[in-house]
Amino acid sequence: MLILATFLKPLRLSITTMSLILLAFHSNLQASKTQPLIPLIADFSQLGIQSKNNERVILLYVSAPQCPYCLKLEQEILHPLIRSGEYQERLILAKINWASSTDIIGFQGESLSNQQFLKPFNIKVTPTLLFLNEKGQQIHEPFVGYQDNEFYWYYFDVAIDKSNHIMHDQSRKP
Numbered sequence: 001m002l003i004l005a006t007f008l009k010p011l012r013l014s015i016t017t018m019s020l021i022l023l024a025f026h027s028n029l030q031a032s033k034t035q036p037l038i039p040l041i042a043d044f045s046q047l048g049i050q051s052k053n054n055e056r057v058i059l060l061y062v063s064a065p066q067c068p069y070c071l072k073l074e075q076e077i078l079h080p081l082i083r084s085g086e087y088q089e090r091l092i093l094a095k096i097n098w099a100s101s102t103d104i105i106g107f108q109g110e111s112l113s114n115q116q117f118l119k120p121f122n123i124k125v126t127p128t129l130l131f132l133n134e135k136g137q138q139i140h141e142p143f144v145g146y147q148d149n150e151f152y153w154y155y156f157d158v159a160i161d162k163s164n165h166i167m168h169d170q171s172r173k174p
Contacts, residue, residue, distance in 0.1 A: 057140075
């Protein structure tokens with residue numbers, strides 16, 4: 001019996017270790033499924049080209065670190081939007097950090113500070129969702145702030161449809 005217990009002791013440790021490893025892997029896998037990343041954009045000229053080629057509105061999500069409403073918007077609206085896959089053909093989702101000091105490339109290929117890029121949009125609070133065309137021009141009123149998702153999806157869908165319609169009309173003009 002002592003021989004069997006001596007043999008099983010390292011095996012039990014191995015099983016315990018393996019269980020912990022599998023649990024950690026599963027947790028990371030689940031976290032990656034529930035927390036899709038919204039791409040932080042540094043080159044808006046490339047985003048503009050992508051928007052033009054695919055005839056899709058750019059939904060620019062302006063967030064700030066430590067913003068509880070930004071986190072809530074991501075969890076209740078933006079992450080489900082990404083996971084659903086239903087919006088892939090309707091918009092291009094991008095994120096910019098309002099408080100960042102990193103320089104970016106603007107829609108015309110110019111180097112700008114984050115603040116210079118955002119100044120024309122007159123953003124006062126986060127989260128803010130901007131509906132932009134391929135040139136970086138606003139084509140719909142922004143969604144400013146976030147409380148809860150009641151009616152939000154409806155207004156969100158209407159704004160996307162209107163923005164895409166405007167973009168389509170603009171692309172048809174000579």
